[in-house]
Amino acid sequence: MNxxxxxxxxFELIEREAVDPEGVRAILAxxxxxxxxxxxxxAALVLAEQLPVEEPPPDIDAxxxxxxxxxxxxxxxxxxxxxxxEATVVPLRKRxxxxxxxxxxxxxxxxxxxxxxxxxxxxxxxxxxxxxxxEAEEAVPFAExxxxxxxxxxxxxxxxxxxxxxxxxxKVAALNEVRAPAPVARGRPAKGAARPARxxxxxxxxxxxxxxxxxxxxAVPESAAASxxxxxxxxxxxDRATARAAAPVAAKGEAAAERSxxxxxxxxxxxxxxxxxxxxxxxxxxxxxxxAKVAAFERRLSGDKGYEPGPEEELAIxxxxxxxxxTAKARTWLQRAATDPATKRRAQKALRSLPAN
Amino acid sequence: MLRRxxxxxxxxxxxxxxxxxxxxxDGEAFQTLFGRxxxxxxxxxLRQVRDRGRAEELYQDSWSKVIERCDEFRxxxxxxxxxxxxxxxxxxxHQRKMKFRGHASxxxxxxxxxxPMVERVANPGLGPDExxxxxALRERIASAVEDxxxxxxxxxxxxxxxxxxxxxxxxxxxxxxxxVKSRMRYALERLQxxxxxxxxxxxxxxxxx
Numbered sequence: 001m002n003x004x005x006x007x008x009x010x011f012e013l014i015e016r017e018a019v020d021p022e023g024v025r026a027i028l029a030x031x032x033x034x035x036x037x038x039x040x041x042x043a044a045l046v047l048a049e050q051l052p053v054e055e056p057p058p059d060i061d062a063x064x065x066x067x068x069x070x071x072x073x074x075x076x077x078x079x080x081x082x083x084x085x086e087a088t089v090v091p092l093r094k095r096x097x098x099x100x101x102x103x104x105x106x107x108x109x110x111x112x113x114x115x116x117x118x119x120x121x122x123x124x125x126x127x128x129x130x131x132x133x134x135e136a137e138e139a140v141p142f143a144e145x146x147x148x149x150x151x152x153x154x155x156x157x158x159x160x161x162x163x164x165x166x167x168x169x170x171k172v173a174a175l176n177e178v179r180a181p182a183p184v185a186r187g188r189p190a191k192g193a194a195r196p197a198r199x200x201x202x203x204x205x206x207x208x209x210x211x212x213x214x215x216x217x218x219a220v221p222e223s224a225a226a227s228x229x230x231x232x233x234x235x236x237x238x239d240r241a242t243a244r245a246a247a248p249v250a251a252k253g254e255a256a257a258e259r260s261x262x263x264x265x266x267x268x269x270x271x272x273x274x275x276x277x278x279x280x281x282x283x284x285x286x287x288x289x290x291x292a293k294v295a296a297f298e299r300r301l302s303g304d305k306g307y308e309p310g311p312e313e314e315l316a317i318x319x320x321x322x323x324x325x326x327t328a329k330a331r332t333w334l335q336r337a338a339t340d341p342a343t344k345r346r347a348q349k350a351l352r353s354l355p356a357n
Numbered sequence: 358m359l360r361r362x363x364x365x366x367x368x369x370x371x372x373x374x375x376x377x378x379x380x381x382x383d384g385e386a387f388q389t390l391f392g393r394x395x396x397x398x399x400x401x402x403l404r405q406v407r408d409r410g411r412a413e414e415l416y417q418d419s420w421s422k423v424i425e426r427c428d429e430f431r432x433x434x435x436x437x438x439x440x441x442x443x444x445x446x447x448x449x450x451h452q453r454k455m456k457f458r459g460h461a462s463x464x465x466x467x468x469x470x471x472x473p474m475v476e477r478v479a480n481p482g483l484g485p486d487e488x489x490x491x492x493a494l495r496e497r498i499a500s501a502v503e504d505x506x507x508x509x510x511x512x513x514x515x516x517x518x519x520x521x522x523x524x525x526x527x528x529x530x531x532x533x534x535x536x537v538k539s540r541m542r543y544a545l546e547r548l549q550x551x552x553x554x555x556x557x558x559x560x561x562x563x564x565x566x
Contacts, residue, residue, distance in 0.1 A: 011523070011538065044545035047552050048517050051502055052495040056399035060413055064420040065388065071424055072384040 006034035010041050290320035311340035315347050327354055372436035380427050391420070394437070397519040398444055404514050405448045407503050415451060419444045434528065437521060441529045445511065501551045509544035512537050 006013075006027075017024040028035040297317050300307055309317065318333030331354055337347035370378070370386075372393065378386035398419065403412040422443050430439055505513060508530075515526045523541070527534045 007542070008535070008538065011541065040549055041542065041545050044549040044552075045517075047498055047548060048502070048513070048545070050491075050495050050498050051400075051404075051517065052499050053396065053400055054403060054409075056395055056416055057413055060417050061391075061395060064417060064424075065391065067421060068379070068387045068391070068424050069384050072379070072382050072387070 512540040513544040
């Protein structure tokens with residue numbers, strides 16, 4: 001062992017001396033410097049042993065022991081799982097503050113992105129719904145529109161569409177049926193509507209089911225059922241959208257839906273051909289209907305000088321004139337209807353469909 | 358004397374076993390553990406901060422942290438290492454606070470003064486004439502230890518008071534083992550130089566019953 005090693009191991013040698021004094025003496029015998037170092041360290045340690053020891057204050061000791069006992073008592077009253085939870089649970093505010101900034105930024109970005117994406121989509125859906133309603137309403141005779149009662153008995157035939165008084169949602173659903181030219185929805189397909197997609201059939205059935213249930217549960221007002229017999233052409237109503245008809249008609253539609261669902265999808269094409277034929281019949285019936293309405297309306301207009309038709313009536317009568325081919329009168333009434341915000345959009349649409357002068 | 362004289366038997370539970378027992382609700386285990394370390398810890402703090410009031414404060418804080426954080430002790434280090442790490446960190450925090458508040462360090466030599474403040478402050482204890490020889494010797498030794506540079510002092514105290522192995526001291530202080538040994542050697546050399554005239558007295562004092 002050289003001097004450097006001896007210096008490094010001096011404490012080890014001091015400890016070893018207690019158990020192997022001869023061995024240590026032998027190691028140190030060859031080098032007086034190492035021996036001196038050893039003696040100096042040993043002497044200093046002997047001095048250090050004299051370092052005075054002081055006692056901690058008893059009151060502080062007692063306070064520490066009280067605190068320790070308190071923790072033990074608390075632990076005894078709580079199950080281990082609860083203690084573990086206590087040790088790990090971080091207050092909500094602290095947890096939020098501990099969330100890394102990049103994560104918060106990502107969440108904020110996602111929220112903004114969703115918002116930006118959903119706004120135009122919502123507008124689109126709204127406009128689609130609007131156009132669906134208006135297109136379907138086009139297919140429905142004017143008496144279906146709200147305020148039909150104001151037209152009085154002259155327009156009674158149209159009251160066969162008792163379903164017009166069902167809730168708006170049912171109405172929209174039924175009108176959507178018109179747009180979807182499934183066999184069960186026998187209404188006139190909307191303008192520009194594509195040929196029926198086969199996957200639409202079950203959906204149409206569901207809607208019909210809902211409507212039938214609504215009708216059966218009395219959601220369809222009694223007035224509809226009562227007025228239905230008054231309709232001069234129950235068959236006409238039957239020929240139109242069965243979904244919008246009163247309970248018996250709805251039941252019939254339901255049966256038709258059952259048939260169509262059970263039937264092979266290929267039958268959809270044949271049904272569509274039938275539908276077109278029915279549609280043609282409906283058009284002719286509609287024309288006859290319109291004649292009666294226009295006649296009643298003109299009678300009332302000429303008989304009652306103070307009579308002011310409402311915007312809905314103006315729109316409806318304009319459409320009737322349009323159906324009958326009286327473009328000039330149709331334009332007049334539709335333009336009047338277009339002055340009212342409630343009917344403006346529909347009237348303008350009808351005006352656009354009029355042939356140019 | 359505290360060094361390596363805790364009187365533990367082989368059959369006695371280890372510090373770590375006692376702490377685990379305390380964690381599971383054994384209050385007596387804590388008392389046993391506390392009894393083993395209360396004296397050495399208090400003296401370590403007292404010699405480190407050289408102020409009894411501060412030492413008492415840090416002593417209580419250190420044990421409070423042991424009680425509060427005993428669930429965090431995983432057992433991959435010795436309890437003594439963990440305890441003295443807590444105490445040493447408390448001392449460091451205390452010294453930082455003192456610096457922040459503008460307290461002068463006892464080690465610093467003031468402008469215009471030839472000696473550090475620790476050598477000039479009034480000794481609140483009894484004078485050498487009033488003390489017995491052994492007591493005077495101890496006071497000088499205590500003073501010499503307090504004069505040691507901080508790095509050497511903490512190593513010396515951990516080794517001398519608690520009897521920690523050099524490896525454990527290295528873990529507490531956060532330096533290599535050889536550095537710890539060097540610091541210890543320097544500390545002892547310094548003590549020997551300062552207390553050379555007392556060697557004979559110390560030898561006599563150590564021989565006293």
